[in-house]
Amino acid sequence: REAVSSVAFGPDDRTVIAASCDGTASLWALEGRACVRTFSGHRGRVRCAAFGLDGHGVVTASDDRTAKLWCSASGRCVRTLRGHRREVLSAAFSPVGKAVITASADGTVRLWSAVGWEEVRSFTGHHQEVLHAAFAPNSQAVVTCSKDRTAKIWSVESGRCLRTFTGHEGPVRSARFSS
Template identity: 30%
Template sequence: MKPLILQGHERSITQIKYNREGDLLFTAAKDSQPNVWFTINGERLGTYDGHRGTVWAIDVNWDSTRVLTAGADQTSKLWDCETGACVTTYDTKSSSRSANFSYCGNLLEYTTDRQMKHEPMVSVHDVREPADATPALQFNIETKTMSKPMCSLWGPLDEYIITGHDDGTLAHWDTKTGQLLHSVREHTALIRDMQFNRDQTMLITASKDKTAKLFDTATLRHLKTYKTDRPVNSAAVSPTALHVVIGGGQEAMEVTTTSTRVGKFDARFFHLVIEEEFGRVKGHFGPINSLAFHPNGKSYSSGAEDGFVRVHNFDQNYFDYDIEYQR
């Protein structure tokens, strides 16, 4: 399984994401310049210039006409996907941590950190309105019950927003009123990433507590746990197989003070139902920060602290593999 190596960032990767068709891969990093690549050959299509610091998150809408980024420079930006022009800049009072388009593409949401006495917030905007228009919804996260959000997703039919927090809490927020619908705390440490399965009935979370967990989207009921021996930074569910890929690793500053095994930076594959690991892929020289399956399930990509994005096309033996069930 020889990968395509995408080398276009000068600092560590923060998030990668495919568009719906899977012909484009969008990457964000700490070097302030999000990139877009052709997945078929790894050619860089362009760069979105405008941020002045780390870009924490990136998303693309359903028809690949707009790109949304969240930056540490206290802005979230809306871009024209084809030309790379900045369409709208949403100024925030603290760093933007996550950003996502709604399913219809007319709404977007981003979350902000607690910083300089500003409480963490969730903001929803209509992309058809100017940047200085009043947000369609904006509310503070109740810090007495939970800490700041590290990642977020739109729920099915855009009825609620799901947030993952740095104390391990998952929460549903009503998109009309901003009220907390319900929350659970299955993780014991920071949640770094959340991703849906193909039909959005389940979501998988990646946590610093060395586990990835599968939840029912509507009820947040805990379904499965995938355990590792290192912090998990990202996890994704295959759109075509009962497989989960998990990536992470100990941060470089902590590697020398822990077990030598913990410093290895493999992408690890688990069976979705059985929760057993069946494969690993090596290659990165730093912790894996983001993972994504291609929409057709025939490949996956990983972005890491080393600044490289690796696009792996699966060999035939991956598709032939079938776990042995004990009766």
């Protein structure tokens, strides 16, 4: 067994998804502590795994430079998101489920539309790896965190950087909007 990279609760609070360094993600039922499903198909470490709001979709981010969308019921990969030039370090569904955001070691963040899962926008402005990205509760903004010691807030609609937070003495690894 390889190390676990990240863990996230399902929207029902009865399941968790664990991303693993062995290139898989596993869905676990908390009651009974059983592995319900394994998502296999990446060719590198899975850095992050997250549920969609309804729990039916899962997104994974991997060192193989892709993010994958999965059906949580069947474990089948329904789409591979390609475009990053380096490892994909973070991936998340928008709160309304109409988009996915991915953050990469290539210094970019990409927005993918649920309509055809095409790339809609690329957010550029960090000077090093982007370690994490998360949507605002209304899905109108994104916060990104980078190894360049900054966090930035971006407009989803325009792609413009709205604010940069500086002053950190090391990499900014995670940030969330309050609800």
